[in-house]
Amino acid sequence: MSSTHSHPHVEDHFESTEMVRDVVIGMSDGLTVPFALAAGLSGAVSSTHLVVLAGLAEIAAGSIAMGLGGYLAARGDAEHYASERVREEREIVERPRDEEQEIYEIFEQYSVARTESEPVLSALKRNPTAWVDFMMRFELGLEEPHRNRASRSALTIAVSYVVGGIVPLLPYMLVQESSEALKLSVVITLAALLVFGGIKGQLTGTGWLKSATQTVLIGGVAAGAAYGLAKLLGRSGI
């Protein structure tokens, strides 16, 4: 890819951005869902053993489902890019007039007249690879996905989910009484969500305070709903 090779810094930047995004995806859900599930169950059963069992089963299921889901999504993006690229490569050979027309239309959206975009078109026609690169980016809005993106993404999401998920379960592993463990779990998980949300906000540019507040709120609402539901169902004996 000529266009990305000439921009190593840009590419590094995108790679680390993708990594941050994957850690955020995995850890947000990892810190929230097992926490909420454990809180919910501790409202209905007194044995921490069962809470830990359900929590670990959820972490196994969630990390695998999200990791493999991320893998397939990234693989799908790569395949979509490759097949669209082959189509564009064929079209500039088989239907060059249509493709020229498309370039004029892209520029017309920005009030650039045909006479003004014509020199760009001539330049692209001299260089078929650049022409295809241009169509991929400016007609279709597609960026070439990174090599190994899929497996790296899967692993990052899964590991982040496991790391995030273990935090709220720790108290249930260490404390016998589930209502005691719940209190401890609430404290350390809200603290972890606060720190994680703050770092996330710093990295994504949302601002640390706003992001920390939002992250804690999501975890709290999800856990509260799960706790309330389990308490209700546990009491009604369903």
Next chain:
Amino acid sequence: MSSTHSHPHVEDHFESTEMVRDVVIGMSDGLTVPFALAAGLSGAVSSTHLVVLAGLAEIAAGSIAMGLGGYLAARGDAEHYASERVREEREIVERPRDEEQEIYEIFEQYSVARTESEPVLSALKRNPTAWVDFMMRFELGLEEPHRNRASRSALTIAVSYVVGGIVPLLPYMLVQESSEALKLSVVITLAALLVFGGIKGQLTGTGWLKSATQTVLIGGVAAGAAYGLAKLLGRSGI
């Protein structure tokens, strides 16, 4: 936005694509994680009551966490777009030479010489809104997010998660014995994953057979791992 207003069909297409993506996100995890959790627990406890309780708590936690997560992600995209747009609007006024330079550089990536991109630059300079639109799309690669995208996205993801999650739990609600319920849950969930994966493959262009196979495989692996882990922990009495 002049560029989107002139393309109603394109916008409709993107909106339905986003909707499909949100349904896929919610339903993939909804069908997989509660299924895997219930399978895992049924390997360790004999009471279906507890499996249903944990499953419903997981659905409540998962749908809220994923829905609100989707809401924040979409809101974050919209805020990022708006703040970058304000920055570009300021820069074409305060640092027009730098912005001109950036346009030349964008075209140079596609082997278009300065003399050839110059007419495009002149056209953009006549029309500041189009110039900003152009920089947003071609320098930054950002598309304007749709209005109400965030709340629509949150609702679609959450509802899809609940709908997907109820399917594997139904047998545990109807059958008393958890090992019997497990068998039934495996059958109807794999069937649901097969149908869902097939439709997903048709809509996203991956091909129905390939997508159906992948979706069933993810659900199976996640459930198998959760089942194995819970069985192991249940037996060792941790």
